[in-house]
Amino acid sequence: MGDRPPLQRMPNDLPGQSRPSDETLADARIRFLTSESVELTEVREPILNSWWRSRKADVPADRIEVPYVGEEHLDAVWVRNSRPLLNQLAEQLDGQPVSLILTDPTGVVLSQHTGDSDLHRHLERVHLIPGFSYGEQFVGTNGIGTALEDGQPRRVFGHEHYAEHLDNLACAGVPIHHPLSGKMIGAVDLTCWSRDASGLLIALARSAAEQIRQALLTTTSARELELFQAYLQACRRTGGIVMALADEMVMMNDYARQLLEPSDQAMLLGHTRELLAAGQRCSTNLVLPSGSRVRVHCRPLSGRGAGVLHVELVETDEEPGGATATLPMFLPGTVGSAPVWLRCCHEVDASYDAGEWLALVGEPGTGKTTLAQCVQQRRRPGERLRTLDAAQAGEPGWLDRVRRALDRPASALVIQHVDKLETATANALASTLGEIREQHRGQVPWVAVTLLPGADTQRNLSELLALVPRTVQVPPLRYHIEDLNQLVPFLLNKLSHGGQLTCSPSAMKLLMRATWPGNVTELYRMLREVVQHRRRTGEIRPGDLPANYHTVTRRALTHLESIERDAIVRSLHDADGNKSKAAKSLGMSRATIYRKIHDYGIVTANRSR
Numbered sequence: 001m002g003d004r005p006p007l008q009r010m011p012n013d014l015p016g017q018s019r020p021s022d023e024t025l026a027d028a029r030i031r032f033l034t035s036e037s038v039e040l041t042e043v044r045e046p047i048l049n050s051w052w053r054s055r056k057a058d059v060p061a062d063r064i065e066v067p068y069v070g071e072e073h074l075d076a077v078w079v080r081n082s083r084p085l086l087n088q089l090a091e092q093l094d095g096q097p098v099s100l101i102l103t104d105p106t107g108v109v110l111s112q113h114t115g116d117s118d119l120h121r122h123l124e125r126v127h128l129i130p131g132f133s134y135g136e137q138f139v140g141t142n143g144i145g146t147a148l149e150d151g152q153p154r155r156v157f158g159h160e161h162y163a164e165h166l167d168n169l170a171c172a173g174v175p176i177h178h179p180l181s182g183k184m185i186g187a188v189d190l191t192c193w194s195r196d197a198s199g200l201l202i203a204l205a206r207s208a209a210e211q212i213r214q215a216l217l218t219t220t221s222a223r224e225l226e227l228f229q230a231y232l233q234a235c236r237r238t239g240g241i242v243m244a245l246a247d248e249m250v251m252m253n254d255y256a257r258q259l260l261e262p263s264d265q266a267m268l269l270g271h272t273r274e275l276l277a278a279g280q281r282c283s284t285n286l287v288l289p290s291g292s293r294v295r296v297h298c299r300p301l302s303g304r305g306a307g308v309l310h311v312e313l314v315e316t317d318e319e320p321g322g323a324t325a326t327l328p329m330f331l332p333g334t335v336g337s338a339p340v341w342l343r344c345c346h347e348v349d350a351s352y353d354a355g356e357w358l359a360l361v362g363e364p365g366t367g368k369t370t371l372a373q374c375v376q377q378r379r380r381p382g383e384r385l386r387t388l389d390a391a392q393a394g395e396p397g398w399l400d401r402v403r404r405a406l407d408r409p410a411s412a413l414v415i416q417h418v419d420k421l422e423t424a425t426a427n428a429l430a431s432t433l434g435e436i437r438e439q440h441r442g443q444v445p446w447v448a449v450t451l452l453p454g455a456d457t458q459r460n461l462s463e464l465l466a467l468v469p470r471t472v473q474v475p476p477l478r479y480h481i482e483d484l485n486q487l488v489p490f491l492l493n494k495l496s497h498g499g500q501l502t503c504s505p506s507a508m509k510l511l512m513r514a515t516w517p518g519n520v521t522e523l524y525r526m527l528r529e530v531v532q533h534r535r536r537t538g539e540i541r542p543g544d545l546p547a548n549y550h551t552v553t554r555r556a557l558t559h560l561e562s563i564e565r566d567a568i569v570r571s572l573h574d575a576d577g578n579k580s581k582a583a584k585s586l587g588m589s590r591a592t593i594y595r596k597i598h599d600y601g602i603v604t605a606n607r608s609r
Contacts, residue, residue, distance in 0.1 A: 025159035054140035054162040101189040107135030143171030155202045158194040170197030174209040179217040180228040246306030264288040270339030331374035338480035362474030365521030368450040409443035419455030430463040477516040
């Protein structure tokens with residue numbers, strides 16, 4: 001089809017407007033999917049726009065592949081506040097072939113009530129149930145994802161759906177905005193059989209969304225009203241960037257959206273929460289992930305953790321005055337710009353600068369020792385950070401090695417795995433470190449210890465940790481998964497020794513879905529395995545990744561299940577995604593391989609059946 005043709009103005013999603021016939025739509029959809037020309041009068045503009053986005057996102061049209069994100073985060077506050085109204089609406093739908101669905105802003109289904117058992121079973125088969133995401137980037141054109149993508153009501157009937165397994169359904173989705181902040185908090189969707197659909201479906205969905213908005217307004221707390229009034233006053237007084245936050249509610253004016261990158265916004269909000277916790281008016285200077293320098297004026301409100309901030313951009317040649325709390329974009333030897341990671345880097349850097357001994361607490365593989373090494377490299381490039389493993393503390397002369405590592409005032413030492421120490425050994429180490437501190441009163445060497453989460457409460461470590469005034473929590477990779485976009489190129493460059501090996505968007509999408517129990521260490525080992533089996537140039541594709549990264553399984557697999565999953569992934573790769581061929585090569589039926597692909601959460605990258 002080539003470059004996208006200019007679009008003419010076509011009917012939008014208003015009640016009573018006509019739409020192309022089912023036959024016309026079915027034919028136009030097939031021609032679009034086979035890259036043939038489509039007349040502009042055959043498909044409504046919002047649908048054609050969505051088809052193009054779906055094609056660009058490489059959404060499969062012959063099957064439903066929606067990620068399962070779990071059910072532990074489905075209890076949204078606005079859904080709880082709307083529960084009485086939702087119960088009333090659900091009662092009205094009993095016995096009717098209509099489903100009332102609520103989603104979060106990304107399209108993850110939070111709740112679903114269907115008045116007809118046949119329709120409910122079908123929605124289960126296409127995974128339109130709580131815990132699964134119906135974002136447009138996963139399932140293509142649909143009432144939920146397309147409404148959220150466009151930010152306005154959308155109806156998608158029959159063959160207007162991008163995925164063929166949805167063409168017997170009709171759905172109307174309407175975004176829901178918070179009545180005070182205006183922030184999109186989710187969507188309401190009505191879904192029925194396409195044969196039963198009418199133009200009234202979108203009107204009913206609009207009515208449900210408005211009723212939910214009114215219900216939220218009546219449950220708005222005095223604290224939220226105070227925040228909203230303070231935000232409006234700040235917008236009237238200043239002409240710059242204004243943001244306000246309390247609990248899960250965030251408000252920002254157009255200047256903030258236009259002038260600040262999303263990563264800048266996230267970092268500002270994360271840092272502001274810490275400032276608000278102190279409950280005092282303050283001003284500070286920051287360096288944002290984009291490189292912009294800003295001065296932040298924070299004004300807390302009566303409720304703890306709530307407040308308004310005014311942000312001023314600082315010219316690069318201006319020397320910022322007042323209190324400075326510059327957060328580095330990165331430290332030498334590591335990357336990452338997620339707020340939780342930057343905050344961790346800043347805390348370790350501040351501890352080193354102040355000469356405070358600290359405990360680095362985190363899961364295995366999170367980079368505790370690496371973080372200390374990077375701070376040492378930043379602060380004292382010519383000095384070497386020494387490391388000792390407490391697991392070897394039983395060896396003769398181990399405490400003497402501790403003394404030698406800290407024989408100079410400018411020296412620095414990381415003692416790993418102190419949670420493995422027995423009580424007597426831990427106390428002996430504490431005594432040795434106490435003596436060293438006394439010897440270097442004027443300029444004390446820097447010491448950091450690493451341990452697992454929860455180990456800092458162990459009684460056998462009480463004397464040792466009494467010498468450590470600061471504890472820094474190093475976040476697991478799953479808490480700053482967005483940093484994969486920087487970590488993967490960074491590690492590939494090291495592993496390929498400066499080669500031109502990159503990661504394709506489809507492979508990166510699979511990596512983003514992984515839970516990474518081994519954190520950055522697991523990522524490094526996986527990429528090392530990939531690099532060993534291919535040239536140091538080119539692009540890593542999904543087929544290059546180990547089998548377990550092709551799944552989004554919801555449970556731990558047994559050893560036999562892991563073997564079976566890996567065999568299915570290899571067969572699908574060898575068959576270029578053709579499930580029938582893969583099933584035949586494995587000696588199983590097509591129905592069985594479909595069921596196991598679903599059970600194991602295997603993500604297939606090709607469109608072949």
